[in-house]
Amino acid sequence: MPSYLESATEIAREAGELLLQYLEKRPAIEIKGEQDLVTEADRASEALIVGRLQQYFPSHSVVAEEGSGQDRKSEYCWYVDPLDGTTNFAHSYPAFCVSIGLEHRGELIAGVVYDPSRNELFSAEKGAGAYCNNRRIRVSKTASISESLLATGFPSRKRHEDVNVYFFHQLGVKAHGIRRSGSAAIDLAYVASGRQDGFWEFGLNAWDIAAGLVLVSEAGGAYSDMKGEPLHLNSPHLIADNGLLHEEFLASVGAVFEGRIHTPIPGLTPGAPVRY
Ligand code: IPD
Numbered sequence: 001m002p003s004y005l006e007s008a009t010e011i012a013r014e015a016g017e018l019l020l021q022y023l024e025k026r027p028a029i030e031i032k033g034e035q036d037l038v039t040e041a042d043r044a045s046e047a048l049i050v051g052r053l054q055q056y057f058p059s060h061s062v063v064a065e066e067g068s069g070q071d072r073k074s075e076y077c078w079y080v081d082p083l084d085g086t087t088n089f090a091h092s093y094p095a096f097c098v099s100i101g102l103e104h105r106g107e108l109i110a111g112v113v114y115d116p117s118r119n120e121l122f123s124a125e126k127g128a129g130a131y132c133n134n135r136r137i138r139v140s141k142t143a144s145i146s147e148s149l150l151a152t153g154f155p156s157r158k159r160h161e162d163v164n165v166y167f168f169h170q171l172g173v174k175a176h177g178i179r180r181s182g183s184a185a186i187d188l189a190y191v192a193s194g195r196q197d198g199f200w201e202f203g204l205n206a207w208d209i210a211a212g213l214v215l216v217s218e219a220g221g222a223y224s225d226m227k228g229e230p231l232h233l234n235s236p237h238l239i240a241d242n243g244l245l246h247e248e249f250l251a252s253v254g255a256v257f258e259g260r261i262h263t264p265i266p267g268l269t270p271g272a273p274v275r276y
């Protein structure tokens, strides 16, 4: 019988290929709410993944973004994002993936993130290390924010309430650069593989992060919420990094939370012209 990780790998690859077929057809964009997009491809990918998980593991619970999962009160729960990066996908921007994570008794034990555009399959199982296309991956060795490449994301929902631009500005002044891929699962996979040194974001959901967190911890990284508290799948914010940066990263975002801004955003007084 295939392991949980082998099953998730097989399913994620198939779902990823399905996404590429839909990409060719440029599926119509629908709006779930505000600027939160969904397409036929999100639903087709979810139907494939959830159907297959229920076939292989009929007693397990499944939580899936588009709502087709089932709570079977199992010790095992799969978290499925059938298409992470829908906005990119809807614009044919090749940064999207399938994300499948497995939790057992509240502990994350396996995760797969598959990026079909690059044919990169990131996978990890608790205690067995993290891999990209069967090659072992590890977090970076960057030891200071001033030498780091960081990443973040911005929520689709309630954008008018989003405060992340302050964190973006403060960290952007210090770091080598800040990337915004539009796929939180890819961001976590890139922290795990050392392509990015750290990632933070507000308001993510369990299906965005379950798989990526297994990758980060199995690749030797660290994560918590942005205040340094243990991360839960429903925490309001998260920081994930190579572990070496964690304290400095927390101190940097902690300063912003407390209003200790080292470099104010220039020219942002309501009614006054922006100077540059
Ligand atoms: C989104 C992506 C994006 C993040 C958003 C998520 P979706 O997921 O992960 O990077 O910034 O907060 O909602 O909607 O494309 O599955």
Ligand code: CA
Residues within 6 Å of the ligand: 081, 083, 084, 085, 184, 207, 208
């Ligand atoms: Ca997502």
Ligand code: CA
Residues within 6 Å of the ligand: 042, 065, 081, 082, 083, 084, 085, 086
């Ligand atoms: Ca999604």
